[in-house]
Amino acid sequence: MMAVAAGCRSAEASAYWHPVMPTDADATDEALMLGYRDGDAAAFDVLYGRHKGGVYRYLLRQCRNAALADELFQDVWMNLIRARAGYTVQAKFTTWLYRIAHNRLIDHFRRGGPAALSPLSLDDDETAANLAEPAAPRSVEPEAAAAVREQAARLLTLLDALPEEQREAFVLQQEGGLSVEEIAAATGVTRETAKSRLRYAIAKLRQGMQSWQ
Numbered sequence: 001m002m003a004v005a006a007g008c009r010s011a012e013a014s015a016y017w018h019p020v021m022p023t024d025a026d027a028t029d030e031a032l033m034l035g036y037r038d039g040d041a042a043a044f045d046v047l048y049g050r051h052k053g054g055v056y057r058y059l060l061r062q063c064r065n066a067a068l069a070d071e072l073f074q075d076v077w078m079n080l081i082r083a084r085a086g087y088t089v090q091a092k093f094t095t096w097l098y099r100i101a102h103n104r105l106i107d108h109f110r111r112g113g114p115a116a117l118s119p120l121s122l123d124d125d126e127t128a129a130n131l132a133e134p135a136a137p138r139s140v141e142p143e144a145a146a147a148v149r150e151q152a153a154r155l156l157t158l159l160d161a162l163p164e165e166q167r168e169a170f171v172l173q174q175e176g177g178l179s180v181e182e183i184a185a186a187t188g189v190t191r192e193t194a195k196s197r198l199r200y201a202i203a204k205l206r207q208g209m210q211s212w213q
Helices: 002-015 029-037 041-063 066-086 093-112 125-131 142-161 164-176 180-187 191-212
Strands: none
Touching: 029 041, 029 066, 029 093, 041 066, 041 093, 041 164, 066 093, 093 164, 093 180, 142 164, 142 191, 164 180, 164 191, 180 191
16 A cells, blocks of 8 residues: 555656645644645645555445455545645545545446445455454464454454445444544435444444354
8 A cells, every 4th residue: 555655646746746844743634634735745644644544444345355445545545636626624534535435436336336346255364354353462362362363254244244335334433433424424325324324234243243152
């Protein structure tokens, strides 16, 4: 994904140049995006570092295809670069960012249809590593680490079985840190619809994990 950031910066530089201004690494996402809009190239690096993991996992969990997720991931950040000149703070930055990601997914599905999806295989070590929760510390006993991995694999199986809209609501909450209102804004639905999707997703996941245990 570092190559994606480098490619984005190269594409931006080839279009036009702005002076680099000091960047506050502790600044809010919104302040960073405003700075990036106004020419602070380093602000992009901070935003990318903060959100690259969550955006990638969101795309991967929705399309369930690592190669496709890589392509969509790069498109999302390129779309952000293209849209930066018109950026204003009308919502949280993450809501705006995941709206871009959601729209890119919708555009892909409209062009490729369901056939573009491929089921997640937990035998694919790289894919499973990207989807699973962080690995257990090395200090953890092997038996406990194995149990954590097994639990993560079970959760991934349950996530894969959720209806697309419910899975998206859950992943936006977990990966993007979005509230119900922000999920609604990012996906273009009402608050009640977003709340319902998230509630059903959590209930199904809890039920599945309890029955497994």
